[in-house]
Amino acid sequence: MRFALLGTHPDGLALARALCQTGRHQIAAVTSPPAEDMRSWLGRSRLVDDLADVIADPALEAVIVAGPVAGRDVQLRRALQSERHVLCVHPADEKPDLAYEAAMMRDDTGYVLFPLLPEGLPPATLLDRAESIPRGTPFILTFLEPTPGERLDTQDFDQALTALAGRTARRGQSRFQVWAGVAGESGGYHREADRPFRDDFPVLGDRFSVRMESWLPYETFRRAGFGHVLRGREPILTVERGVSLVWFARDGSPAFAYAGGLYAASPRVRIPVSVPQQVASGAGAILDMAPLPDGPTDHDP
Helix, strand or coil: CEEEEECCCHHHHHHHHHHHHCCCCEEEEECCCCCHHHHHHHCCCEECCCHHHHHCCCCCCEEEECCCHHHHHHHHHHHHHCCCEEEEECCCCCCCHHHHHHHHHHHHHCCCEEEECCCCCCCCCHHHHHHHCCCCCEEEEEEECCCCCCCCCHHHHHHHHHHHHCCCCCCCCCCEEEEEEECCCCCCEEEEECCCEEEEEEECCEEEEEEECCCCCHHHCCCCCCEEEEECCEEEEEECCEEEEEEECCCCCEEEEEECCCCCCCCCCCCCCCHHHHHHHHHHHHHHHCCCCCCCCCCCC
């Protein structure tokens, strides 16, 4: 197959090299100038600066998404929209929303979407993330009854809540709970209920809306979250079952953490150096067997 390599993430380079070394696949285009040690296995790859020009190549059959995480979501969307097989390094995006979108696009097109897992270490806990947030930082924390089978460390959560909302903050017994304010200070916004609700509240001059809307049965959870937090009209946080946390840097950009739900960080084992080659071999076999959608497409030769 003919691949395009978008970016220079180490996992993406390892996969590209392993695919080329099988002798059955070729890197047809790259978006970054290759380093000297890449030239021996890249062959006659074209250097193309514009992502649109890469995607426009009708001979291209698959795309390796390996750009910087800040722009990886754009690369992944464009690659999926072009209806080609996609191999993407992990994480695809800093927010979970793209995982839903990518899965739906994959199901619609019938092409392979193959995520790559990086070398993994035990992740930071919710308390680690909360304690790392500087005092005075705006935050919003939601609690939604966890999915059956998902474990939530309540002691970790209670300590994280204290670190964020002050010593007077307490976790209630309600199924839906929201806290918002400034890290390390008491007296912020808090609301809880046993039924879904919507509410508006200010944090440091910004107007937020929270939509706690988890009324669907557990087995019908395939949707973009169970609630949302908006800043003005801009969706900021996808509220998931368990704990969802967002905080804001000085420039207003958000960061996220989840616990006790689908997007909670989970421990991973460290991946040996040999694994990228094994992954590439398996991925190549999957792609070789993957059926194309019925009928001609714009990319058929």
